[in-house]
Amino acid sequence: MTRGRLGLIVLVTLAAFSWGCSSNPTTGRTQMAFLSRDREIALGEGAKDQLTAEYGGAVSDAKLQAYVASIGHALAATTEADNPSLPWEFTLLDSEVINAFALPGGKVFMSRGLAERMTNEAQLAAVLGHEVGHVTARHSNERISQAMLVQGLVVGAALGASQSDEKWLQSAVPVVVGFGGQGYLLKFNRDQELEADALGVRYMVRNGYNPLGAQQVQEILRSAAGEGSRPPEFFSTHPYPERRIEQINKLLRGEYAYTQDRPDQYKLHEERFQREFKSRLASLPPARDGGGASMLAAAALTPHGPGGWCALCRDE
Numbered sequence: 361m362t363r364g365r366l367g368l369i370v371l372v373t374l375a376a377f378s379w380g381c382s383s384n385p386t387t388g389r390t391q392m393a394f395l396s397r398d399r400e401i402a403l404g405e406g407a408k409d410q411l412t413a414e415y416g417g418a419v420s421d422a423k424l425q426a427y428v429a430s431i432g433h434a435l436a437a438t439t440e441a442d443n444p445s446l447p448w449e450f451t452l453l454d455s456e457v458i459n460a461f462a463l464p465g466g467k468v469f470m471s472r473g474l475a476e477r478m479t480n481e482a483q484l485a486a487v488l489g490h491e492v493g494h495v496t497a498r499h500s501n502e503r504i505s506q507a508m509l510v511q512g513l514v515v516g517a518a519l520g521a522s523q524s525d526e527k528w529l530q531s532a533v534p535v536v537v538g539f540g541g542q543g544y545l546l547k548f549n550r551d552q553e554l555e556a557d558a559l560g561v562r563y564m565v566r567n568g569y570n571p572l573g574a575q576q577v578q579e580i581l582r583s584a585a586g587e588g589s590r591p592p593e594f595f596s597t598h599p600y601p602e603r604r605i606e607q608i609n610k611l612l613r614g615e616y617a618y619t620q621d622r623p624d625q626y627k628l629h630e631e632r633f634q635r636e637f638k639s640r641l642a643s644l645p646p647a648r649d650g651g652g653a654s655m656l657a658a659a660a661l662t663p664h665g666p667g668g669w670c671a672l673c674r675d676e
């Protein structure tokens with residue numbers, strides 16, 4: 361590489377740093393966020409249909425979808441700054457796999473397989489709140505931005521700021537969706553997972569849910585993992601269970617301890633959940649995605665994610 365070319369790369373990288381860093385009103389920390397809000401939204405919109413299809417489509421029951429969406433929208437309404445005005449959408453996927461994920465710009469998904477294991481509304485709010493937290497903390501944007509720097513802007517060519525919006529989406533959407541739904545952007549690092557957990561608990565409490573539901577979700581996942589034959593896919597998009605349980609317990613004993621003394625104010629909503637959601641869910645025909653295809657796809661992946669992206673993972 362010539363000296364001039366190296367200099368140019370350094371210059372571009374430094375410039376990227378200076379215009380790419382901003383303070384996030386949700387987390388209060390400074391982060392790299394090269395994608396504009398509009399592009400985040402376009403990316404989520406562009407990838408949502410393909411991703412939904414990979415997980416058996418949306419559950420075709422308007423009441424169940426409305427129930428999930430009403431909880432999701434209530435959580436989103438209590439987010440910071442301009443986040444409540446994002447085009448939020450909450451989709452219950454017709455899939456037996458146990459998973460949940462979010463796309464930038466406010467598209468949140470939860471599998472039927474995970475919902476079926478829940479016993480109260482606070483658990484549902486915990487999962488949606490966690491995914492809402494990934495969106496408001498702009499974790500996908502952060503990962504893209506880091507990737508653009510780490511890969512010497514190779515990814516930048518694919519996600520380039522100078523491309524027309526249409527061309528940009530054509531190259532960016534496959535990166536998000538990836539193989540078998542295990543797209544690069546659906547994977548977050550440990551600090552981002554812990555941050556999303558803390559934000560999820562924050563949004564739960566703001567909506568009058570007992571944050572104990574967040575701890576119960578971790579127990580559901582742990583017991584599902586113990587069943588052996590089909591470990592929750594959730595762990596591939598949301599790793600580090602032990603560390604996460606530890607943090608949630610700490611929040612329950614510390615910052616949010618007061619919620620545990622006020623069951624009249626911070627509720628689990630078991631009865632409403634059974635009546636309006638679980639009983640209806642149980643009457644549905646079998647899921648269109650039995651989990652087989654997704655599991656095969658997951659098995660084909662390296663521990664670090666889809667082939668070619670390992671170098672970008674800084675999970676350890």
Ligand SMILES: [Zn+2]
Binds near residue numbers: 494548556597
């Ligand atoms: Zn997560």
